[in-house]
Amino acid sequence: METQPGRKFLLELRCTCFLLIIIFTVSGVWALEMSTGKIPFVEAVNGSDVLVLCTYVSCIGIKDLYFKWEFNNNGTMQKVIDGTIPTDNVDPVNTVIYRDRVDFVGLSKTNNLSMMIWNVTFEDAGEYTCFGKNPKEKGKNHSAIFTLYVVDELRVVDNTLTIIIVSCVGGFIALLVIFMLLKNFTLFVLAKLEEKNKECLVSSSGIDNTENGLSGTKTTPKATPKKA
Structure with missing residues (x-):
């Protein structure tokens, strides 16, 4: 038989496991997510204009969401754009652009943090990181990577x-x-x-039966000759 302390320990263990499951489930559902699309890369011709896509989603909403774009220059992260979105459906504020030929084209109403790079050069090729930090999540960081390839001409x-x-x-x-x-x-x-x-076969069988005078067939009796 289980003792009273043993039952209490099992009950506490079950409650702890249950709470952990709830915490992990809720955090997975509520967490801010950054996305650079289903195909997070693009191949662009030197001198063309490129849209570098990034969107975010958060089930609990945002408050003073900090975002930024960074470029990986041979291992050194260089800031391209940063700014803050006060709350849902409010345009970003304090947006700063740190590179030439770059424009921020995102809209908070569509959860869009995309940027446009005009007249791309080979120096623009590489990895761009879209970073987001929502204070509602107690300082958790989230990011997604977009890769830009620059070529002389598109491959046939x-x-x-x-x-x-x-x-x-x-x-x-x-x-x-x-x-x-x-x-x-x-x-x-x-x-x-x-x-x-x-x-x-049916026709042939009928003809044979008639000629042979079998039962079931009708024959015409011959007339009896008259005596003189």
């Missing part, structure tokens, strides 16, 4: 293999359709021939 994708695969698949499907049509046509012709053969 060789679709030869794709065309070959599509052609093979299309040809196989066409052959399969032709085979099914021929199969159905053959079965139709055979069914018609079988039906015709049955009709011929």
Whole structure:
């Protein structure tokens, strides 16, 4: 039998585990999340304009959300933009841009912290970190990385293999359709021939029975010659 202290210890252990589960679940749901999109990179031509995407979401809302963009210059993080969003649906304040050819194009109403880089150069290529800190979460930091590749010209994708695969698949499907049509046509012709053969057999059987005078058939009696 369990003693009273043992039961108390098990009860406290269960309560502690339950509270930990609730804390981890709630923190996972309420935490601020930063995102640079489903495809967090882009390949841009030298001299073009590039939108560097970043959005955020928080189920508990924000208050004095601090955000910034940083560029990883060979291991040294250089600040590109920073600012503060007082609360939900309020435009950022105290936004500062630290690099040329860069504009902040985000809107708090759409939880957008994106920036535009005009006339990109090869020096602009690299990793950009979108950072956010929501005081409601007691100082937790969140970030997401966007990678920019700068090239002389966009690569031409060789679709030869794709065309070959599509052609093979299309040809196989066409052959399969032709085979099914021929199969159905053959079965139709055979069914018609079988039906015709049955009709011929029935007709032949009726003629033979009539000629042989079998029971069930009618014959015309010959007339009796008259005596002179």
